[in-house]
Amino acid sequence: MVKEKNIIELHNITVSFDGETVLDDLDLSIRDGEFVTFLGASGCGKTTTLRVIAGFISPDHGDVFFDGVRINDLPPHKRQVNTIFQRYALFPHLNVFDNVAFGLKVAGMKKEQIKEKVEEMLELVNMKAFAQRKIHNLSGGQQQRVAIARALVNNPRVLLLDEPLAALDYKLRKDMQNELKRIQRQTGITFIFVTHDQEEALSMSDTVVVMNEGKIQQIGSPTKIYNEPENAFVADFIGESNIIDGVMLDDFKVRLDGRAFKCLDKGFAVNEPVDVVIRPEDVDIVPLEKGQLTGEVSSITFKGDYYEMIVDVCGFKWMVQATDEQFVGTKVGLVVEPDAIHIMKKSKYSGMFGDYSTFSTEMDEMEEEARLEEERLEEEAQEEQGNE
């Protein structure tokens, strides 16, 4: 289905709002028929990129190409793309049928033809019985389907989806993921999907574009992104990762925590400092004396099909997922196979992620903020006392 030809190309796109850079010299090519996902936390620039493609934002620098033609100055209504908006943005004054028919009416299509196409599209999203319903009488999932139909009926070359599943509950989201995937295969339309949910991105896409701070961190297939993250940010953002400082001793040989490990990576300079990624499910817990590394279990959480443990190895907190229960305080050995080790070059994200003292950077920041706030309040109280 995916063709070799690029349908969309972004060259050196820079966008800033009020002096703050949102997209920083971004380059990206999207092939015709591809299911591409922009993945990143809020504020990473993924939605902005989508809006540049849709034409709602014109970049400060750089060019947008569609089918090889520069479309920087083409207004949104003339672009061959349609968008599914975050909160669907269905027209409240129109019923389901008229919402779906909207684009065709604007294009001046004949009435009978509109009826035929709209009904066909409502069939595709399983909403035919609701054609005469008012929008505010629909559930979130139904609104979602109407939004899909409203965009697809115009036969766009590219469909842009801005976190379309964010408002749905977990199970419905799973179903809609499958449905979107099915529709994409059936129609062959290029989908550009924006999400902050890494699981969603991995399970739906042909290609994942991981973004942070207005830059692309990595582009690749879901397996490549997961197995061979390019830097500490990607490793941490996609799934759970222990990221440990290491030194490349030689090809296929890395030293971490004072011990040499075999690995499958090469092409680094001798004694080059690197980031070592080890996924929690790839660490085996063994009796103390058999371990390559040793540590103490500092917490354990039952996750249903596995236990999630935090193991303190010389002050660095590893996350380990295993099916056997351990107890807090137990000293255990850890074993890591060569194929479980992935070596990354040092980046500006080195040292920021991959230690499981806390799970999120937000938690760290919140704690820091709380501490500062407490200090401030104390100071104020003291000042007040002084004034009295």
Next chain:
Amino acid sequence: MNKRAGTFSRGLLNTPYVVWSLIFILVPLFFVVYYSFFDLEGGGFTLEYIKVFFSDPMYIKAFGISLLYSVIATAISLVIAYPFAYFLSRKKPSSQSIQMVLIMLPMWMNMLVRTYSWANILELNGILNKFFSLFGAEPVMMLGTGGAVILGMVYNYLPYMILPIYTGMSKIEQPLLEAAEDLGCNGFQKLRRVIMPLSLSGVVSGIIMVFVPSISTFYISQKMSGGKVVLIGDIIETQIKEYWADGGLNRGAAMSLVLMVIILFCTFVMNRFTDEDEGGLLV
């Protein structure tokens, strides 16, 4: 027990409102109806006073002019307010509230004062004529014309047009407008297919809120035309003030009643446009 206590206290809270509407709305309304049909001297039921409204050419003319002027004033207000409200609603929230205050600011002053000021501005030796004379123009008597009366109406009631339209406009979320563009609408199509239908109820409220006080005003016409333009409100005022004992109260009441019925009918017709089920009427 709890429930009854709740109903009771709610009833208690309602009391001032009920008393208020009884004394200041229902009772006066009753008297208007009563004096329209019954003689002040106790002469019994009569349709004489209602008939006057439809038979005396002076009244018919005054009503015609009132209708014409208030329709023109409403139309001008709408033309000014609609684009204004749209662009205001698309600005960032901080500048929206500043501009809203600027619109409301004149309303903090008494309407009489504001109308007097306009009369001063338009006078033969008023500011406007003085300004024009700088360029060698002869002074023009602007006060006392129909245009001056309409200007007075528009100036005084424009905020009542802007406010409901602006409220309606600010409820139109930006993504809806983007969706319209995304689905192929150019500027005009976006206006016709999305903005207009979604702001219609605000427009209807605005029209009613400008039209009703305009058609029944008497003060603006007196001050802005110096008595040259006689509106139906002026006639009602004169009747009640000057010919109180001479059946003037009855005629005034009857005219008010007829005017009220006409306004109610207009309002009813206007509101039909915004009925939930007929929302698609204009689309």
